[in-house]
Amino acid sequence: MISKLRNRFSLPLLARELTQQAGRKSLYAARTALVLGMILWIWLAAGSRFSQDSTLSINNLGIGRSLLRELVNVLFIGVYVLVPLLTSGSIAREKENDSLQLLLLTRLGPWAIILEKYLSRVLPMLLFLFCALPVFAYLYSLGGITEDVVFSSFYLLVLAVLQLNALCLACSAGTGTTMSALVTSVVIALGVFACPVTTFLFPPLLNWLAFDGRIFNYGTVDSGWQNVFSVLMASIPIWISTGVFLILARWLLIRRSAVKTTNLIYVFFQKLDKVFNEWNKEMTGGIILIQDRNDLPEFEPVAWKETRKTAVGTARYLIRLLVALELPTLFFCAFLMTEGVQNVTIFYSFTLLLLGIAILILINKSSGLITQERMQQTLDVVLTTPLEGKDILLQKSRGVRKLWIILMIPLATVVVSKTLIINPEHQFSYLFLIGGFIAATAYFCIWLSIYIGLKQKRHIYAVMTTMGVIGMWCVSFKLVQLIDPSSMSRDSYTSFLMILSPVEVLRLIDQITEYFLYDEAFIFSTALGYIAYTVAMALGIRMYCLRQADRLLGRISDENSKPEGVPNPAEKSLQEEPSPA
């Protein structure tokens, strides 16, 4: 009887998933690093805000509120970064391994599969959130916050985990690969949370309102449990959306169980191609100015494949991409320029956004150069040809170079547009520094991604690792500031520290027209220092990759090869040895 009940209510899939996760050392390392990072951050942040005269503890009372707000924001960022990365593969990977069909043949029903998969991703994230509770308690002791704020913050964090996991699970059930599940999750999440009609489904927004007691009580601060009740009421749509995503996941699980892997970029380009062809027919009657060459490889087959046979390599598709990015950019820049110098600050945000998109596309392409071949199992046969490892890498990077040039054009449009409206005195300096900054940053990201792609087996891991490294690189100056608050000054030490972070350097270059913030020499030295060390790092990685290409690709290096006729000292001894036959 008991064994029957145990069998009936056992959760084999959840057990398997949790066991598999428990076996991954990298996940342990990531979670430990996150928890330690959180504790370190709060210790440093609290330390830096304590009154200079620490004997008067009364001076420190109330700082808990601002610290809690920051901590919760950081935790929300952690949730929105980690959950898509961890959950996107939950069902899509089963499809990649052809094991989903087998799973569907077991006694587990579709709902059981969905819920067990869901729990397997939710539980570790909740565990991570529970690790933050002692920190919440510590901040509570610093004063400035009430129990209802602590409760509603934690409640909304948990809700964010539940909702986002459900959304990612639905995307994972609907797509064929982990990578496409990740991209779909990000796109849908951005669409839902950024849309003014559905933005109330975004838990962090609710938290910001709840923190100031502004839910259902606009403008008044309500510190009682009435606030908690307001949060619970306001969160009902989030619960409903979570349920809808789970039902969607259940529906897609069966309908899309045998979905074939599709290249989303390729599909996007095909659709774009269709639109352009229709426009071309209507407007010009079908005149084609640039025809895709349908030639065969002459001497560099890998470069030929990268530039003729991949979605983001073909000239036709690259031009489509350029037009799709450049047209709105041009229109937006022209609009901002008509308004004059008052829009200078908007250009900064726009540059940051476009640079972010460009870097993401470059990371995806560069890290996939080798990992895609590994995953499609096409690398081994290329490696058994006499092509040198260095040549394979250089030819592979040819496709990225084209894409890099195309992505830099809209950025150049934004930069030039801004240059035209700033003070002519700073135009050359700005153009020179921002141009160098963008080119150096993109070049570094490309070679970092190629290197990480060479080390990783799966594309998704390579993209995640590269994004993690670049993310740490971006916030490095902030971390240094936490450890050493004196780095806020404007001396050479600060300049040295600022070059660690591209975001800080970009902000600095943008402020070149504002003398009251930083003098031009400081900006120049910092920006040039950044460009020099970034290019040096990129060249260093490139050199290492090319020198170690054979080893990193996974074959015997031909460095040991000797020209014909060179005698080998070991040869004689072996010839004297009797044959084993």
Add this chain to the structure above:
Amino acid sequence: MSNTPSGGNTAAIDTSDRAADDRGPVPAIEMKGVSHRFKDHQALDGVTFKIPQGALHGFVGPNGAGKTTSLKLICTLLKPQSGLVRVMGLNVLTHVKEVRQQIGFMPDHFSSYRQMTVFEYLDFFGAAYGLPMRKRNEVIEDVLELTDMGGRKQSLIGGLSRGMQQRVSLARVLVNDPKLLLLDEPASGLDPRARIELMEILQALQDLGKTIFISSHILKELEELCDSVTIIDRGRIKYSGTIDELRDHGHENIAYRIQITNGEADPIETLLGIEGVVSAIKVGNSRAIRVTLDDGRLSANQLLSELISRNITINSFEKEQRQLNQAFMDLTEQGVR
């Protein structure tokens, strides 16, 4: 060809350039004392064998026996941690490029660029092997004809059937006119017709003087196709030699199948009554009897003479040969690693 089991580990990597035994023809593949370890898993342990040029050689072993590791070592994808690997007399460590020119490797998975046409795919590899463009066209036409894919050269690879994709893969292997073909499970996933056709192509290639080294699980086909075979288990070579020798390898007593009539007497008792007959067992539901003889005391001729002298009618008599799968089961250990 060596038919001895593997020896012990060689302490260091051997980097000598030419084949050890220059007196005879250079073997197509020579592995001597090769060991390879992945973390705590000993994939190969002192592997030693030689394959002569022009052979169609089968390489068999259970899952995890070390077949793929051996293949990867031969085709320069892995560096041997100890021992010597030579291809056409060239050390894979010191003549990497030359070895790559001599081999054509077909992995167990079908690895192709699905977005290319058959012709583009073959041309891609022709360029990778450094063939001049004019010569490439001729070579591609030849290999397509050999693999009977001439009519599909403009078809997208992604749209071909599994059997056709395997033919394209074989055509790709032949583009650089290699002396040695390394095929890992070439017939897996193919229907019976495609399998038979593939075997015919392989035999034709052997007739052209190619050495073919096939790693496979399908023992029956290897038995029909190959001249010789190497059996590997748990990283050690259990047997390397001709299939005929393998059939007798390890037999303590020679077995025969015989059908006799001796009036009303029980034929089994009659046979057991002859001195030197170790056992006589009825084979299934047939009238045949499996007789094992003590090789030192009684030969087949003596047995037949004895039966004739006793006026026993002999209906049929044949020497029983071990099948490859029986030899394989005898030589390899039970269970997976």
